[in-house]
Amino acid sequence: MxxxxxxxxxxxxxxxxxxxxDTVEITGRLYTGRDAVHHRLHxxxxxxxxxxxxxxxxxxxxxxxxxxxxxxxxxxxxxSSREEPYQWEVMRDHGIRGVIGKGxxxxxxxxxxxxxxxxxxxxxxxxxxxxAEKITRVDGVDWMDLGxxxxxxxxxxxxxxxxxxxxxxxxxxxxxVFEASAAALEKLKA
Amino acid sequence: xxxxxxxALQASLVExxxxxxxxxxxxxxxxxxxxxxxxxxxxxxxYALDVIDCNIGLAKTKSQPLCQxxxxxxxxxxxxxxxxxxxxxxxxxxxxxxxxxxxYLRQNSVDSITGKNSGNNVGPGTPDFHFHQWRKDHxxxxxxxxxxxxxxxxxxxxxxNPKFGGRDLxxxxxxxxxxxxxxxxHGCGPGILGVxxxxxxxxxxxxxxxxxxxxxxxxxPDPVLAELEKxxxxxxxxxxxxxxxxxxxxxxxxxxxxxxxxxxxSFFVSISYMCWAFRRQGVNLAADGSITRWIY
Ligand code: SF4
Numbered sequence: 001m002x003x004x005x006x007x008x009x010x011x012x013x014x015x016x017x018x019x020x021x022d023t024v025e026i027t028g029r030l031y032t033g034r035d036a037v038h039h040r041l042h043x044x045x046x047x048x049x050x051x052x053x054x055x056x057x058x059x060x061x062x063x064x065x066x067x068x069x070x071x072x073x074x075x076x077x078x079x080s081s082r083e084e085p086y087q088w089e090v091m092r093d094h095g096i097r098g099v100i101g102k103g104x105x106x107x108x109x110x111x112x113x114x115x116x117x118x119x120x121x122x123x124x125x126x127x128x129x130x131x132a133e134k135i136t137r138v139d140g141v142d143w144m145d146l147g148x149x150x151x152x153x154x155x156x157x158x159x160x161x162x163x164x165x166x167x168x169x170x171x172x173x174x175x176x177v178f179e180a181s182a183a184a185l186e187k188l189k190a
Numbered sequence: 191x192x193x194x195x196x197x198a199l200q201a202s203l204v205e206x207x208x209x210x211x212x213x214x215x216x217x218x219x220x221x222x223x224x225x226x227x228x229x230x231x232x233x234x235x236x237y238a239l240d241v242i243d244c245n246i247g248l249a250k251t252k253s254q255p256l257c258q259x260x261x262x263x264x265x266x267x268x269x270x271x272x273x274x275x276x277x278x279x280x281x282x283x284x285x286x287x288x289x290x291x292x293x294y295l296r297q298n299s300v301d302s303i304t305g306k307n308s309g310n311n312v313g314p315g316t317p318d319f320h321f322h323q324w325r326k327d328h329x330x331x332x333x334x335x336x337x338x339x340x341x342x343x344x345x346x347x348x349x350x351n352p353k354f355g356g357r358d359l360x361x362x363x364x365x366x367x368x369x370x371x372x373x374x375x376h377g378c379g380p381g382i383l384g385v386x387x388x389x390x391x392x393x394x395x396x397x398x399x400x401x402x403x404x405x406x407x408x409x410x411p412d413p414v415l416a417e418l419e420k421x422x423x424x425x426x427x428x429x430x431x432x433x434x435x436x437x438x439x440x441x442x443x444x445x446x447x448x449x450x451x452x453x454x455x456s457f458f459v460s461i462s463y464m465c466w467a468f469r470r471q472g473v474n475l476a477a478d479g480s481i482t483r484w485i486y
Contacts, residue, residue: 064293073293074258103376124241125378126257126467129248147307181429190360
């Protein structure tokens with residue numbers, strides 16, 4: 001498998017070259033954002049960071065304070081489908097170029113990827129330590145009033161591994177696998 | 191309990207939580223390895239299982255959580271007659287707070303209306319205790335940490351259902367396979383199913399979850415259920431869903447089914463989906479609170 005390196009911030013042109021099934025390794029900034037963050041953005045709150053060209057990571061990390069520094073003890077992806085109602089708006093309003101999560105997302109997000117130039121990147125669910133190894137620094141946190149797992153953490157990553165499962169050309173691996181597996185199981189029915 | 195016993199008990203329970211959160215049990219590792227052998231080199235499925243394998247090793251050596259979602263804390267305790275369960279519960283709660291401070295558990299207990307995180311994993315319903323007495327003279331504690339992603343894809347089906355069938359084994363099997371189909375990669379497969387047939391809406395799901403305490407390579411003593419378990423795993427693994435829903439041959443690592451009697455009017459099939467990060471461990475405790483045996 002050829003691995004494609006990606007460095008944040010990412011341009012739209014770069015995103016458009018990515019295809020479903022590509023393995024990528026990300027270096028640079030990742031902002032975590034999950035349910036409560038998307039809820040706030042949806043209600044029009046201004047994000048505390050500039051998201052243009054950036055990647056949002058659906059993740060509620062385990063963080064431990066060490067003096068005035070934060071240490072990341074685990075940071076795998078959380079289920080993305082909960083953000084399905086909101087994700088496309090974040091693409092439209094804030095210019096994000098990538099979303100990392102797990103489980104994939106639905107048609108609204110896929111349409112958003114096509115329209116605004118964004119990809120869905122699938123990290124390996126549950127692999128919190130592999131992810132944590134790639135997070136070399138925690139540079140800050142916003143919206144801590146949401147609780148640690150829901151806050152916006154500013155992570156710095158080196159070669160963070162993901163698979164493109166939804167691209168900006170309207171392809172979704174999740175849709176393909178769902179359709180094929182539904183047909184296969186229909187044949188295997190008791 | 192004397193103060194020294196309480197102190198020793200708390201230390202044992204923190205250790206139980208640490209090991210549960212950071213070390214995958216042997217039977218689960220064996221099942222993941224078997225999956226790695228069948229996936230073809232160079233596929234996304236093989237890649238996912240390689241990362242999972244690497245993660246299992248890292249979590250153990252770094253003594254850090256296998257997955258950042260350290261889940262619901264499910265505690266199954268057997269105690270001798272006359273044992274002080276209230277004090278055990280209080281000590282376990284202290285152990286949970288300590289394990290949270292140490293980073294073995296994420297702050298995972300949230301008020302369902304205000305959204306406020308208690309910050310220490312303690313609150314109404316968390317941890318979730320299941321106490322039973324037995325006539326043995328030692329305490330047995332089994333602990334499961336069950337993440338939210340996989341919990342969310344669990345389903346209770348009622349039969350008959352025109353899509354799945356009637357109140358028979360066929361209907362049950364088709365319902366269970368529908369759960370696998372709908373779950374796709376959302377529950378961090380390859381998954382393990384704990385299924386309760388019958389009971390009511392509470393007892394059926396509780397019994398399904400309870401099946402997850404069984405070893406993955408055991409054989410159901412009920413031959414009919416043993417057959418059902420095998421058939422579900424075989425069919426799920428032909429579905430092509432694969433690890434993380436990337437496509438592939440390893441969709442389930444196991445399926446464990448139990449049954450309960452039901453009232454004539456109801457027929458529930460309650461399915462609890464467990465992710466590959468199947469964190470369960472158990473210990474036997476001596477009267478002084480020390481650990482005498484690891485169960486898994
Ligand atoms: S489903 Fe399991 S492996 Fe996946 S994020 Fe949740 S706890 Fe972790």
